[in-house]
Amino acid sequence: MLDQSGNVIVLGNVVFLRPEQVAKSMEKVISNSIAIPNDPRRKELEKLEKQKATIDKKAQQQVQLELLGGLGFVVLQTLGFMRLTFWELSWDVMEPICFFVTSLSFPLACGFFLRTSKEPTFEGFFRRRFKVKQKKLMETHKFDSEKYNELCRAFYPNYDCDVRKYADFSGLDLGGGSVFDAVHR
Numbered sequence: 001m002l003d004q005s006g007n008v009i010v011l012g013n014v015v016f017l018r019p020e021q022v023a024k025s026m027e028k029v030i031s032n033s034i035a036i037p038n039d040p041r042r043k044e045l046e047k048l049e050k051q052k053a054t055i056d057k058k059a060q061q062q063v064q065l066e067l068l069g070g071l072g073f074v075v076l077q078t079l080g081f082m083r084l085t086f087w088e089l090s091w092d093v094m095e096p097i098c099f100f101v102t103s104l105s106f107p108l109a110c111g112f113f114l115r116t117s118k119e120p121t122f123e124g125f126f127r128r129r130f131k132v133k134q135k136k137l138m139e140t141h142k143f144d145s146e147k148y149n150e151l152c153r154a155f156y157p158n159y160d161c162d163v164r165k166y167a168d169f170s171g172l173d174l175g176g177g178s179v180f181d182a183v184h185r
């Protein structure tokens with residue numbers, strides 16, 4: 001009787017005593033999920049996308065600098081071992097040292113995999129470090145990832161653009177474009 005009069009809503013085994021609150025909630029959900037062509041939220045999303053693109057570029061530069069530092073370290077280590085092997089000491093002394101230093105790379109790769117569940121490749125290392133740098137830069141630049149994700153879901157409902165789940169490499173040299181480009185290809 002109350003259900004037919006509109007005073008309550010009955011859905012299966014659940015009874016809602018305040019149908020006006022249910023209607024307001026549904027209206028809010030529907031209005032937030034529909035993108036209007038001249039929606040002012042689009043400009044806000046574009047602003048956030050530009051901010052995210054600069055953050056991504058900065059994170060990429062920092063990670064590339066780290067990788068160049070690692071390359072420099074390996075080159076210096078190799079040159080040092082060559083000098084010790086051929087000028088200072090002999091191969092008999094340097095062979096076990098080189099063996100143990102080289103074999104240390106396997107436990108380091110296993111440790112990286114166990115800690116991150118990512119493949120211990122240069123790309124895996126790059127992606128992991130990029131994600132960490134991106135997160136730190138988003139915190140320092142006060143990037144509102146919740147707002148970005150909400151706007152992204154409103155304008156691109158079929159595209160998963162949650163910045164907390166994974167690093168977005170769309171604006172980098174790894175290929176791709178902005179979220180808009182990815183959706184409208």
